[in-house]
Amino acid sequence: MAEFRLPPNSRLGQGKTWDSPSDAKKPREFRVYRFDPASDDHPRMDSFTLDLDETGPMVLDAILKIIDEVDPSLALRRSCREGVCGSCAMNINGKNGLACLTHIDEQGDGPITLTPLPHLEIIKDLVGSLETLYAQYEMIEPWMKADGPEPERERLQTPEDREKLNGSYECVLCFCCATACPSYWWNGDKYLGPAVLLQAHRWLADSRDDHTGERLDALDDPFRLYRCHTIMNCTSACPKGLNPAKAIAETKRKLAQRR
Template identity: 40%
Template sequence: MNIRFRIQRFDPDHDITSRYAVYQVEVSDATSVLDALDQIKGEQDGTLAYRHACRAGMCGSCGMLINGRNRLACTTRVLALEAEEVSVSALPGFAVLRDLIVDWDPFFAREAVMQPYLIADAPPPEQERRQTPAQLARYANATRCIQCGCCTSACPIVWHNGEYFGPAALTRLARYVFDSRDSATAARLALAASEEGAWRCHTIFNCSEDCPKGIQTAEMIQALKRGVALRLLGFNDPRAR
């Protein structure tokens, strides 16, 4: 069937603000939003700009605002939206570089501050650093993050405060705070406790609702708050509580 697509367009060389262009696309049950964009670019308008890579919901590069929700274009089936018109825009809260392409530099700069890698003071063991199932469960949900930016883009605090670390960065921080193998808990909790850290979260839950991987982002941020509070109460290791 034919579906009308209303797509955000922005050419920095000619446009002051974004505009919208409308296209008609023939789709089937299997057609994803990314497939439709490819069809538009290949057959109707070769100037349309957007990012994509894996087509399997793993790389995170095709996050977009689709019919009012942040979603991955490659895993969103057009007919599953049950709409006569599909609106596709760049992720809110990010500077638009061209059409559906946004500037990722500030996003990844905030993640870099979290030192998103294992910091272990102890010498490497002869075998792997083992964990119990309970220890793994403390942070396993956070490991699903594919850095698509959907959670951060859905956060109204991010929209109005460019200094706030945001849900994605704080989820990455929680992933290591609650990893029993990591030795930098104190420094990581200091980041969580900073002015632009976990306490900026107003617990709106947009981040959890829009995460395409089902990460309980808001709960991770609340866990960071509890970790900070326990540290202030004198508990050296919040992972033990």
């Protein structure tokens, strides 16, 4: 059976409450998932309280303040701090998003809970293993496969054909969508998931690519593509406002059309 509960080694242990500034004018609690691979301890939720008057506006600002001033051992991936690199993807109050694009004051009242992207093997703290997702991305061959002689300059494309790539080339591969999808949780070893399928569609839609049929062959499988049940968690989570669910539906239509 699909395992709906967390395995025993993944259940949360007793967390630690870190000292908070006593003179905070705008205190706000952040509950953060911690896991230390060097110890045998279970993962735990640590509590940090920051003064929002002294903190930047984004969730990422709060995490960086924790690292700078409270606990330098907190681990996460981050780079660009403006939604271009896709590194700081995590689960914020139960929904996936990029910490750098999520405003603290849009998170309502109460503590802000930060956990890693769901259903991943955790390397440390907020860093999950993306190995399978990268392998699946490699599998759809995300590069142009054009037949015929090399052109002397770039491969040309009409403005209308170029427009077909809008909505998929902007993806930053943060995997907020894939790890929000219950179907990917239960069958992520065989189902490609929304992020990879959005990219698969990006190459199906490219007028300069000559291997559409082969690409469709590789997707025509009850598990690789058709585990998508249009649950819509992917589109709801995408921090770039893209629509993986729609791209998957269009891929299914292409496959139905050639029948």
